[in-house]
Amino acid sequence: MKKLIYAMLALSLVAFVGCKKDKDKQKEVTVENLVGTWEIYKTYDDGEWDTEWGVAVGYQSILKINANGTGTMETIEEEYRNTTxxxxxxxxxxxxxITTSYGDTRQVKVKSLTDKELVLEYSxxxxxxxxxxKRK
Incomplete structure (x- = not known):
């Protein structure tokens, strides 16, 4: 009887963990799936995590990706705003x-893309x- 209970518990756990919401499902990396407004909520910088992003801490970075191959990155820090x-x-x-209006070029890799989250990585x-x- 105990074996049956443990087996049922294990099966329930597998079913629960295996059922992700569709919004958490990985999307194909296409322009259509990237288009939109995204806001940084954390960064990883050579071994260090930085989670102090957003309106609450007074520092925002908003990425807007357009379907026509253009976009903007807006940095907002208290009263300072910079749009590239x-x-x-x-x-x-x-x-x-990515090539900025200043002529700088960088290659980034899309590590993860869902309806709600975009993770970009570069070296x-x-x-x-x-x-x-996170998608805004």
Missing amino acids: SFTYKMASSGTIT EYGATYAEYY
């Missing part, structure tokens, strides 16, 4: 090449960085 325009090209591998000067966005 960019163009982007997407490779089939989920790598995006610079031998270090790995990641930016975690």
Whole structure:
């Protein structure tokens, strides 16, 4: 009897863990799925996590991706606002090449994409960085 109870409990646990909401399901990395407004809620900077993002802490970074290959990144810090325009090209591998209006180019990899979250990763000067966005 105990074995049957443990088996049922294990089966229930597997069923519960295996059932994710559709909104948490990984999306294909396409322009259509990336288009929208995204806000950083945490970053990973070469071994350090930074979770102090958002209106509550007075620092926001908002990424707007348009369907026509353009976008903006707006940084808001108290009374300071800076908006940078960019163009982007997407490779089939989920790598995006971003070129800012200043002429800077960076390649980022889409590590994760769901209806609610976008995770971008890039390397610079031998270090790995990641930016975690939530859809606005």
